[in-house]
Amino acid sequence: MQRSKFILGGLLILAAVVYLIASSTQASAEYFMTIDELKAEGSGAVGKSLRASGAVIGESIQYDPSTLTLSFDVAHVPGDNADIEAQGGLAFVLHEAVTDPTRARMQVVYVGPKPDLLRDEAQAIMTGHIGDDGIFYADELLLKCPTKYEEAVPEQSEG
Amino acid sequence: MLADFGFGIIIVTFVVALYSVIAAIIGERKQSAQMVESARRAQLLTFPLLSLASGILIYLLVNNHFDVSFVYEVTSRSMPTYLKVTAWWGGQAGSLLFWAWLLSAFTSAVTLRKWERDREFLPWVIVVSSITLAFFLSMNIFFQENPFARFYQTIEGVQAYTFRPTGGVPVTPPDGSGLNPLLRHPGMIIHPPMLYLGFVSFVIPFAFALAALITGRTDDRWTRITRRWTLWAWLFLSLGLVLGGRWAYDVLGWGGYWGWDPVEIAAFMPWLTGTAFLHSVMIQEHKGMLKHWNMLLIILTYSLVIFGTFLTRSGVLSSVHAFAQSAIGPMFFGFIGVTFITSIALLIWRWPELKSETEMKSMLSREAFFLLNNLLFLSVLVVCFWGVIFPLISELFTGQKVTVGPPFYERANGPLFGAMMALMGIAPLSAWGKSTALTLGRAIWKPTIPALLVPVLAYFAGYTNWVALIGFFLVAFVISVTLYDTFRSARARQRAQKENFLTALTRLAGRNRRRYGGYLIHISMMLMAIGILGIELFQTETQGTISKGQSLQLDGYTIQYNDVASWDDMGAGVNYTRAVVDVSKDGEYLGQLYPRIDFYFDSQQPMTIPGLRSTLQDDLYILLVDWQPVSAVGATFKIYHNPLVNWLWVGSLVFILGMLFAAWPDKDPSLRPVRAREHVPQTSAAD
Numbered sequence: 001m002q003r004s005k006f007i008l009g010g011l012l013i014l015a016a017v018v019y020l021i022a023s024s025t026q027a028s029a030e031y032f033m034t035i036d037e038l039k040a041e042g043s044g045a046v047g048k049s050l051r052a053s054g055a056v057i058g059e060s061i062q063y064d065p066s067t068l069t070l071s072f073d074v075a076h077v078p079g080d081n082a083d084i085e086a087q088g089g090l091a092f093v094l095h096e097a098v099t100d101p102t103r104a105r106m107q108v109v110y111v112g113p114k115p116d117l118l119r120d121e122a123q124a125i126m127t128g129h130i131g132d133d134g135i136f137y138a139d140e141l142l143l144k145c146p147t148k149y150e151e152a153v154p155e156q157s158e159g
Numbered sequence: 160m161l162a163d164f165g166f167g168i169i170i171v172t173f174v175v176a177l178y179s180v181i182a183a184i185i186g187e188r189k190q191s192a193q194m195v196e197s198a199r200r201a202q203l204l205t206f207p208l209l210s211l212a213s214g215i216l217i218y219l220l221v222n223n224h225f226d227v228s229f230v231y232e233v234t235s236r237s238m239p240t241y242l243k244v245t246a247w248w249g250g251q252a253g254s255l256l257f258w259a260w261l262l263s264a265f266t267s268a269v270t271l272r273k274w275e276r277d278r279e280f281l282p283w284v285i286v287v288s289s290i291t292l293a294f295f296l297s298m299n300i301f302f303q304e305n306p307f308a309r310f311y312q313t314i315e316g317v318q319a320y321t322f323r324p325t326g327g328v329p330v331t332p333p334d335g336s337g338l339n340p341l342l343r344h345p346g347m348i349i350h351p352p353m354l355y356l357g358f359v360s361f362v363i364p365f366a367f368a369l370a371a372l373i374t375g376r377t378d379d380r381w382t383r384i385t386r387r388w389t390l391w392a393w394l395f396l397s398l399g400l401v402l403g404g405r406w407a408y409d410v411l412g413w414g415g416y417w418g419w420d421p422v423e424i425a426a427f428m429p430w431l432t433g434t435a436f437l438h439s440v441m442i443q444e445h446k447g448m449l450k451h452w453n454m455l456l457i458i459l460t461y462s463l464v465i466f467g468t469f470l471t472r473s474g475v476l477s478s479v480h481a482f483a484q485s486a487i488g489p490m491f492f493g494f495i496g497v498t499f500i501t502s503i504a505l506l507i508w509r510w511p512e513l514k515s516e517t518e519m520k521s522m523l524s525r526e527a528f529f530l531l532n533n534l535l536f537l538s539v540l541v542v543c544f545w546g547v548i549f550p551l552i553s554e555l556f557t558g559q560k561v562t563v564g565p566p567f568y569e570r571a572n573g574p575l576f577g578a579m580m581a582l583m584g585i586a587p588l589s590a591w592g593k594s595t596a597l598t599l600g601r602a603i604w605k606p607t608i609p610a611l612l613v614p615v616l617a618y619f620a621g622y623t624n625w626v627a628l629i630g631f632f633l634v635a636f637v638i639s640v641t642l643y644d645t646f647r648s649a650r651a652r653q654r655a656q657k658e659n660f661l662t663a664l665t666r667l668a669g670r671n672r673r674r675y676g677g678y679l680i681h682i683s684m685m686l687m688a689i690g691i692l693g694i695e696l697f698q699t700e701t702q703g704t705i706s707k708g709q710s711l712q713l714d715g716y717t718i719q720y721n722d723v724a725s726w727d728d729m730g731a732g733v734n735y736t737r738a739v740v741d742v743s744k745d746g747e748y749l750g751q752l753y754p755r756i757d758f759y760f761d762s763q764q765p766m767t768i769p770g771l772r773s774t775l776q777d778d779l780y781i782l783l784v785d786w787q788p789v790s791a792v793g794a795t796f797k798i799y800h801n802p803l804v805n806w807l808w809v810g811s812l813v814f815i816l817g818m819l820f821a822a823w824p825d826k827d828p829s830l831r832p833v834r835a836r837e838h839v840p841q842t843s844a845a846d
Contacts, residue, residue: 005522010534017538017575021545024571025563032550032560051562065785065795066704079560112702113412113784113797116341116765127564140564 030127035076035104038130051127052136053077054106055097056143058120070110074124074136075103090144094121110138117143162227162307165215166321169256169299169307172208172263175201176293183282183289195282199270202285205263205292213260216253216306220246226331228319229253229306235337235761237732242338245348249338252299252306254351258468259295261359262288269363269388277384283370291362294494302490337761340733346406350399354426357396358464361433363388365461368454372505377512382440382453390822393437394815396430401811412767412782414698414799416807419565424543425470429463431543432456435536441673442529446591447516449526451506452533454513458502459540465495470547523594528586535579542571569695573626580633580688583681584640606643610635622697630692634685641678668820676821683817686810693777693803700800702784706793714800716779717743721751723786723794734758738783738794742772754783754796775809777802 030051038045038052054074061072075097078084084093097103098121108126118124118141126138179201186194216229220243225231233246233253248254266288274281298304308319311327320327341347364385371381403423404416417423436456442449469491506513519527546563553561588602613635614628622628645664653663668675701713710719718740725736736756742749752770759766770781778801786794 006519006527009522013531013534013538017541020571020574021542024542024567025545025549027570028563028565028567029561030564032562051564063785065787068702068784068795068797113767113782116412116767119763 032079034079035074035106037079038106038136039104043132045130046132047129049127050129050136051125052106053079053123053125054108055094056118056120056122056124057098057105060107061118063114068111068113070112070114070118071107072118072124073105073107074126075100075105077123090123091121094123106134106136108136108138108141110141112141115141115143161215162219162224162309165212165219166300166305166307168208168212168215169296169305172205172212172259173293173296173300175204175208176289176296179205179289180286180293183285187282195285198282198285202270202289203267205289206260206267209256209260209263213247213256216256217244217247219307220244223335225333225335226309226329227306228308228310231310231332231335233335233338235335235732237730237761238337238343242343242348246338248351248355249342250306252304252308254355255295255298255304256306257352258355258359259292259299261355262292262295262362265359265363265388266292266366269366277380279374279376280367280370280381280384283373284366287366287369288362290498298490334761337759340757340759340762340764340766341410344406344410346402346409350402350406353395353402354399357392357394357399357433358429358468360388360392360395361429361457361460361464364392364436365457368457369502369505372454372502372509375509375512377450377509379440379443379447382443386440387822387824389433389437389440390818393430393433394818394822396426396433397814397818398811400426400430401808401814405808408804409769409771410766412769414700414769414780414801415694416804419546419568421547422470424547424568425463425467428540428543429460429467431536431540432460432463435533436460438529439533442526446526448519449530449533450513450515451510452530454506454509456533458499458506461502462495462499465491465498469495520592521594523589523596523599525586525589525591525594528582528589532579532582532586535575535582539572539575539579542568542575546571576688577629577633580630580637580685583684584633584636587640587644587678603640606639607636610639624696627692627696630688634688634692637685638682641681645675645678672823673821676817676819679817679820680814683810683813686806686813688810690804690807690810693806694801697802698799700798702795702797704785704793704795709793711796711798713779713798715745716798716800718752718779718781718796718798719743720794720796723783732760734760736783736786738770738786738796740770740781740796742779752779752781754781756783756786773805775803775805778804 028049030049031045032051033041033045035052035054038050052074055077057073057075061070063070077093077097078087084090087093087096108124110126110128123144125142125144126136127140128136128138130136179198182194182198182201185191186196186198219227219230220234221240223230223234223236229250229252233249234243238246246253248257266285269288270281270285299306305321308321310317310330310332311320311324312330313324313327317330323329364381367381367385371377400423403426407418408414408416433456436453439449439452439456443453519530521527546567550560550562553559585599585603588606589599590602610632614632617628617631622631645668649660649664649667652658652667653660656663656666658666699714701711703711705711705720707720707722710717712718719742721739721741723736723738725734727734734757736758738754740752740754742752749772752772754770755768757766757768758764767782767784770783772779778799780799780801782797782799784795784797
């Protein structure tokens with residue numbers, strides 16, 4: 001009698017956790033795509049919750065402090081860590097991406113303080129969506145600078 | 160030369176650690192006390208050896224030996240000496256050595272204890288800890304994580320090598336690249352070692368748990384021996400998490416303290432299982448129940464500790480913490496897999512012997528609530544683990560990488576955290592063994608009434624968010640129950656012992672330190688919850704570009720831009736830009752704040768330091784985003800208003816107090832807690 005009660009209780013908790021995980025996953029899923037994939041998807045990607053990564057093109061960085069609007073271009077880098085490793089490491093891949101004019105590029109717009117780590121050949125990881133104009137509107141912007149620092153250089157901006 | 164010597168010592172230590180594993184196993188098999196003693200001495204030798212290796216590394220760091228690539232990567236001439244010392248854990252290779260050094264210190268401390276009554280544990284504790292140590296050292300030796308590797312010029316360019324390559328010419332760069340300025344913050348200097356202390360301390364209870372499984376001595380002896388280790392491990396891990404949050408708040412300039420980043424979660428997951436373990440062992444000691452749980456929880460904690468180190472080290476997941484990609488990833492995975500499967504196999508083998516001594520009688524009993532507590536902590540763990548590995552899973556099944564962000568964790572964990580808080584309020588008033596809704600209700604209605612007033616008052620004070628109201632009620636409920644129960648017990652003692660109330664209270668708490676230390680920790684968690692509710696639900700922000708004399712408004716605050724100055728400090732290698740703003744609220748002048756941008760020349764990186772006005776009511780957090788020296792445009796500010804967030808830090812301080820109260824070694828034997836199931840006097844040093 002007691003035993004079945006405990007089993008029932010356990011199942012209820014399990015069901016609740018499964019429900020919480022499933023519904024929350026659905027509500028906050030973001031599709032991780034590379035710039036190449038976004039370009040290929042075209043208008044199909046408009047409106048989706050997206051997460052994308054790319055190499056920051058230094059000369060494209062523009063910042064309007066009066067509106068806190070930041071705009072820059074990113075170049076395609078592989079989305080898979082194993083690929084990046086195989087091609088010679090993150091620093092090298094980012095450098096390649098920025099110097100190669102044939103790479104797919106995309107404009108990113110972000111409103112907020114300009115992140116300290118934003119610079120040429122940094123890796124930008126953007127969360128947001130693509131507008132009809134083909135611009136990536138980032139709600140959140142993470143940056144990595146593998147060239148200079150070995151580790152633990154977090155920088156996060158949330159909008 | 161010195162660098163080669165340091166690397167040599169690491170190799171010697173690795174061999175010594177392997178020897179202690181083999182000697183311990185042989186000694187155990189042949190029942191040779193001599194062999195086991197030899198293993199123990201070998202184990203003890205690792206600490207002075209690694210101290211020497213670490214000493215050499217620190218010497219190289221402090222004296223600008225930039226021919227050593229690790230020294231080049233994490234220091235520069237302009238850094239003060241204390242930062243050069245702490246650069247020891249500022250990079251991957253060094254922090255692996257740091258990990259190993261801590262582990263050798265802890266295992267030495269534990270092998271030095273008196274073992275008379277627990278002889279059979281000794282060889283297996285040595286085996287488990289030495290294997291772990293050897294694993295970490297092998298990263299230094301075999302997987303290009305040698306902190307002593309030096310630069311050589313070859314035909315392929317300048318690279319770091321452990322041994323001089325043929326035709327290689329040694330290279331010494333004139334200056335190092337320097338520790339990232341973001342990491343030059345007191346919080347960031349103490350945060351990694353605190354986390355590591357917590358991580359490493361959990362290896363000790365795990366080693367004892369495995370020893371108990373292997374020897375079949377599955378009573379509560381192992382949990383009693385490691386009780387204090389677990390408490391200290393938990394304290395350090397918690398402090399590591401809090402300091403990381405404080406650092407993010409002070410340095411990262413996004414007005415937050417926790418971003419559900421994979422690396423943060425990697426440190427949070429062993430904390431979850433460790434916390435569940437900490438609670439669950441009490442049931443084993445009191446009632447002889449939940450033994451399977453305790454084994455499972457400590458095994459999980461150990462695996463998650465290694466997983467946490469691995470996640471922060473391998474770059475397997477994209478994270479705000481930009482970590483080096485390196486060859487050590489697969490090795491870590493392999494090690495976790497092997498140790499986890501072995502431990503679980505041992506657990507299954509001993510499963511029948513770990514059966515509970517008593518049956519659980521009621522779902523409302525104290526022991527049932529502890530079981531529920533375990534389930535809730537594991538549920539949060541599952542949520543976190545799911546979030547971290549979801550990109551891998553989705554890619555495996557759909558070919559499309561899908562990630563989940565902070566909203567996922569907040570939404571899925573929110574109700575679970577709420578349930579934990581409710582449990583924290585109910586459990587202390589529940590009875591052991593048989594308990595019904597009626598008895599529980601009778602115990603609980605009194606402290607519930609004042610707690611109900613809090614959300615009502617909060618509602619009229621303008622907090623109309625219903626999540627916040629539930630949260631505030633739960634906070635008040637837990638605090639009210641905890642105080643009520645303490646008060647009630649003290650009153651009972653006052654009557655029984657004819658003491659005055661204060662004496663009764665101090666003696667009561669002094670003799671039940673774990674219980675009342677735990678209560679204090681519960682209250683500290685509630686204070687932290689106030690801060691979290693405040694910043695999560697009520698944070699507001701504004702931004703704008705204003706010229707001198709103009710002001711911005713936010714939640715009744717007026718922030719007026721007064722002045723800005725910029726100057727170089729060549730000695731420190733930094734350019735400082737400091738704005739001066741006047742803050743007033745509802746017309747009342749409050750003072751000046753100085754948001755700053757520090758620009759570090761050696762790494763060409765700016766660092767944004769907020770101007771912060773912190774009270775128990777709210778924080779005003781002002782960032783200088785941009786400024787123009789000449790133009791009339793002026794300066795751009797971003798301002799956050801973070802209600803109640805200071806309670807997060809207040810709670811952390813109370814937490815430390817509670818922890819010290821619960822874990823501090825007893826000096827006066829009369830203050831030793833005496834419990835029903837404790838038959839043998841506790842004399843060992845590790846207790």
